[in-house]
Amino acid sequence: MAQIGQIIVDVPTMQTNEPYSYAIPADLENQVQVGMRVTVPFGRGHRVVSGVVVGLSDVTNFDGQLKPIQSVLDLAPILTTELQQLAAWLADTTYAFRITCIQTMLPSLLKAQTERQIQPTVPLTDQEMATYFPDGAPRAFDTSKLADTTLAGLLRLQRAGKVEVTYQVTSKAAAKTTTGIKPALPVAKLQEIQAEVAKRAPKQAELLAYLQTMDPDKLVAQSQVSHATGVSTAVMTTAADKGWLTKQPLEVYRDPFHQPVTPTKPLKLNAEQQVAVTAITKAVDEQRTENFLVEGVTGSGKTEVYLQSIAVALQQHRTALMMVPEIALTPQMVNRVKARFGQRVAVLHSGLSKGEQYDEWRRIDQGEATVVVGARSAIFAPVRNLGIIIMDEEHESSYKQDENPRYHARDVALWRGKYNHCPVVLGSATPSLETRARAAKGLYTRLLLAKRVNDHPLPTVHIVDMREEVKQRADGDFSQPLLTAIQERLDRHEQMVLMLNRRGYSSFVMCRDCGFVLKCPNCDISLTLHMDTHTMKCHYCGHEEAIPHICPNCHSRKIRYYGTGTQKVETALQKEFPTARILRMDVDSTRRKGAHEKILRQFGDHQADILLGTQMIAKGLDFPNVTLVGVLNADTALGLPDFRASERTFQLLTQVSGRAGRAEKPGEVFIQTFNPDHYAIELAQQQDYERFFVTEMHMRHQGNYPPYYFAVQLTASHEDEATAAKAMYQIVGTLQKGLSKDAIVLGPTPKAIARVKRKYYYQVVIKYKREPQLRPLLEKIRQAAQIPARHGLAITIDSEPMNFM
Numbered sequence: 051m052a053q054i055g056q057i058i059v060d061v062p063t064m065q066t067n068e069p070y071s072y073a074i075p076a077d078l079e080n081q082v083q084v085g086m087r088v089t090v091p092f093g094r095g096h097r098v099v100s101g102v103v104v105g106l107s108d109v110t111n112f113d114g115q116l117k118p119i120q121s122v123l124d125l126a127p128i129l130t131t132e133l134q135q136l137a138a139w140l141a142d143t144t145y146a147f148r149i150t151c152i153q154t155m156l157p158s159l160l161k162a163q164t165e166r167q168i169q170p171t172v173p174l175t176d177q178e179m180a181t182y183f184p185d186g187a188p189r190a191f192d193t194s195k196l197a198d199t200t201l202a203g204l205l206r207l208q209r210a211g212k213v214e215v216t217y218q219v220t221s222k223a224a225a226k227t228t229t230g231i232k233p234a235l236p237v238a239k240l241q242e243i244q245a246e247v248a249k250r251a252p253k254q255a256e257l258l259a260y261l262q263t264m265d266p267d268k269l270v271a272q273s274q275v276s277h278a279t280g281v282s283t284a285v286m287t288t289a290a291d292k293g294w295l296t297k298q299p300l301e302v303y304r305d306p307f308h309q310p311v312t313p314t315k316p317l318k319l320n321a322e323q324q325v326a327v328t329a330i331t332k333a334v335d336e337q338r339t340e341n342f343l344v345e346g347v348t349g350s351g352k353t354e355v356y357l358q359s360i361a362v363a364l365q366q367h368r369t370a371l372m373m374v375p376e377i378a379l380t381p382q383m384v385n386r387v388k389a390r391f392g393q394r395v396a397v398l399h400s401g402l403s404k405g406e407q408y409d410e411w412r413r414i415d416q417g418e419a420t421v422v423v424g425a426r427s428a429i430f431a432p433v434r435n436l437g438i439i440i441m442d443e444e445h446e447s448s449y450k451q452d453e454n455p456r457y458h459a460r461d462v463a464l465w466r467g468k469y470n471h472c473p474v475v476l477g478s479a480t481p482s483l484e485t486r487a488r489a490a491k492g493l494y495t496r497l498l499l500a501k502r503v504n505d506h507p508l509p510t511v512h513i514v515d516m517r518e519e520v521k522q523r524a525d526g527d528f529s530q531p532l533l534t535a536i537q538e539r540l541d542r543h544e545q546m547v548l549m550l551n552r553r554g555y556s557s558f559v560m561c562r563d564c565g566f567v568l569k570c571p572n573c574d575i576s577l578t579l580h581m582d583t584h585t586m587k588c589h590y591c592g593h594e595e596a597i598p599h600i601c602p603n604c605h606s607r608k609i610r611y612y613g614t615g616t617q618k619v620e621t622a623l624q625k626e627f628p629t630a631r632i633l634r635m636d637v638d639s640t641r642r643k644g645a646h647e648k649i650l651r652q653f654g655d656h657q658a659d660i661l662l663g664t665q666m667i668a669k670g671l672d673f674p675n676v677t678l679v680g681v682l683n684a685d686t687a688l689g690l691p692d693f694r695a696s697e698r699t700f701q702l703l704t705q706v707s708g709r710a711g712r713a714e715k716p717g718e719v720f721i722q723t724f725n726p727d728h729y730a731i732e733l734a735q736q737q738d739y740e741r742f743f744v745t746e747m748h749m750r751h752q753g754n755y756p757p758y759y760f761a762v763q764l765t766a767s768h769e770d771e772a773t774a775a776k777a778m779y780q781i782v783g784t785l786q787k788g789l790s791k792d793a794i795v796l797g798p799t800p801k802a803i804a805r806v807k808r809k810y811y812y813q814v815v816i817k818y819k820r821e822p823q824l825r826p827l828l829e830k831i832r833q834a835a836q837i838p839a840r841h842g843l844a845i846t847i848d849s850e851p852m853n854f855m
């Protein structure tokens with residue numbers, strides 16, 4: 051029997067990043083298993099913290115008395131062996147704490163919290179009791195919630211040894227339960243009693259008959275038995291008292307499936323799809339890790355390839371993980387998976403309540419759900435025996451988390467594919483440059499779907515030069531060609547999608563006399579006008595204030611708003627086309643839970659002619675009646691200080707164009723731009739991903755950017771600008787001493803948005819090809835950042851950052 055447990059405690063610091071040894075008391079010896087949560091006394095104050103068991107052993111080289119594990123929080127491990135190993139790897143590669151990685155993998159209901167209480171150790175005077183414990187002892191001890199004088203008084207008492215702080219770990223509410231029953235006697239005995247009572251108590255006899263049909267080891271909900279037999283719960287209580295049956299709590303799952311879906315059958319694949327499915331399922335069959343890039347133009351039927359590949363994995367009693375960029379934006383994809391695989395599907399996403407999230411997690415953990423669909427964090431779903439992992443729209447930057455641990459779900463997918471000996475399928479019409487370059491090197495098998503299904507053509511794309519348009523029509527967001535095309539669609543009762551690119555663009559207020567721009571008092575960014583609430587809002591910190599009518603700087607009345615918001619466009623559009631039915635989809639119209647899905651359902655039911663929205667309408671939508679796509683401002687993101695600006699623009703334009711003409715009726719696209727000659731725009735017009743890839747690779751090569759180089763970004767932030775800058779200069783000094791001369795160190799520079807939420811940000815980017823010293827150097831920097839962290843200086847390390855602003 052193991053006597054020592056290795057525990058990662060829930061205290062995220064460098065010192066606690068390695069497991070601590072604890073003695074396992076005799077009464078817990080048979081309970082403690084690797085992957086369970088426990089509580090342990092920690093540190094000098096012996097406060098109780100939770101932790102996760104990562105190892106068991108008999109001996110330790112720790113000399114001295116080991117503290118004992120205090121309690122076990124789980125009845126079964128909550129982390130599979132695979133996820134335990136994944137957590138260790140994740141911590142290593144993202145420079146995050148192991149406990150943070152473990153927490154990231156768990157549903158939020160399972161994150162234990164420490165509650166602190168304070169209580170007297172000796173009798174206190176009535177006066178002291180009245181002052182410090184008005185509601186009696188013990189009381190909650192949360193320093194942030196106590197009045198200063200109360201806190202000071204309590205600390206005085208503590209120093210005098212009259213009170214002490216105790217710690218309690220409370221695990222937030224667990225599974226929801228109902229009453230379950232099962233027979234307590236063997237069938238023969240139940241039969242005997244049934245015969246005895248048959249005459250005088252027919253209801254009891256009926257229940258006894260039913261009990262004989264039940265599996266003696268399986269709990270069935272009391273309500274279900276009542277429903278099946280027509281026997282009341284009172285009769286069941288009597289039966290329990292007589293010892294005929296046992297009542298026990300039974301876990302129930304909250305049902306997150308709101309919309310019923312109509313089941314579908316596999317479609318007959320076309321030749322290209324068949325080649326792809328054959329290649330993927332061969333790897334499934336052979337239980338072999340092989341990574342695929344499914345590069346398929348918009349509307350080429352990638353989803354059907356995914357579904358039929360998943361089906362093969364399920365036939366072999368293995369499981370499947372299907373990643374999508376954002377659940378709310380992809381209800382069609384989720385429904386397609388549910389329609390094919392029914393109750394076996396679990397959907398994980400942030401829109402679920404904590405309880406629903408936990409229930410889905412449990413269904414997966416218990417093996418009841420064998421197909422998991424979810425966004426980024428679903429990559430940590432506790433599915434066992436994975437047979438296939440699919441990542442749709444693999445180029446989407448939402449797969450990268452921009453807080454600790456700063457992981458990319460694609461890297462995690464590849465790790466899990468290797469662990470489970472199963473294929474990983476990355477799919478996109480516009481793969482990320484990194485992925486396409488890896489396919490070129492032979493690291494991924496490339497499967498091409500070059501044509502749309504049923505030989506439908508790709509839409510015809512027109513570029514509208516807005517420099518010319520503006521000369522002719524001074525104002526307005528719509529060019530004449532686009533207006534004409536909209537009218538045609540309205541006349542023909544066809545539908546259209548209009549996109550306003552919000553990235554790098556917003557409606558701000560500027561004074562025409564002095565040029566004053568209203569900015570957020572906390573962040574270095576202009577405030578955005580919101581017509582629905584009639585306020586100015588900061589999109590970074592949420593600061594909100596009234597719309598100014600007089601310039602705060604020069605008191606002129608000529609303060610106007612510039613730029614275009616979706617609301618303003620909607621108003622203008624409605625004015626041009628008074629009878630058109632418009633649905634608007636942006637952050638404001640989709641704040642409520644389920645709003646995305648509702649808007650898309652209405653559009654799908656043809657309750658509107660025009661879907662007007664931000665980037666959120668560019669993804670994966672499949673509406674057969676859409677024949678026109680308009681992009682109002684193609685180039686607002688091109689000028690952003692980020693080497694991926696062209697790639698993002700190309701991807702966005704190609705994806706949104708791909709919403710047009712997906713069925714019988716041909717599609718047409720109008721892209722309005724001030725940069726008609728930019729290669730990202732020209733190649734998006736041709737929907738020529740391969741040429742874009744070659745062109746952009748050349749640019750990256752010239753600029754020494756990924757995928758030719760690896761990149762790491764370090765950021766320092768502090769309320770005082772000089773402190774942040776100084777820290778960054780010191781870090782650069784450390785780096786320059788340790789790195790080879792081939793490494794490129796850019797910075798320190800203030801971030802593009804230098805001040806956010808009252809903090810100043812300084813960054814440095816390291817670009818490198820081979821730097822064996824980099825990892826130890828970064829570990830050293832992390833270690834050194836521990837002490838200043840207590841004074842509000844935060845250092846972050848982001849390997850392969852997605853966001854350079």
Ligand SMILES: Nc1ncnc2c1ncn2[C@@H]1O[C@H](COP(=O)(O)OP(=O)(O)OP(=O)(O)O)[C@@H](O)[C@H]1O
Nearest residue numbers: 317318319320348349350351352353354503670672
């Ligand atoms: N073999 C097939 N026969 C008939 N229809 C098909 C076939 N495969 C797919 N489809 C249909 O073609 C349409 C487009 O497929 P899908 O949405 O999977 O495209 P996609 O490749 O994911 O495109 P995008 O990248 O634009 O999202 C869907 O309506 C789908 O039902």
Ligand SMILES: [Zn+2]
Nearest residue numbers: 561564601604
């Ligand atoms: Zn002014």
Ligand SMILES: [Zn+2]
Nearest residue numbers: 570573588591
């Ligand atoms: Zn702000």
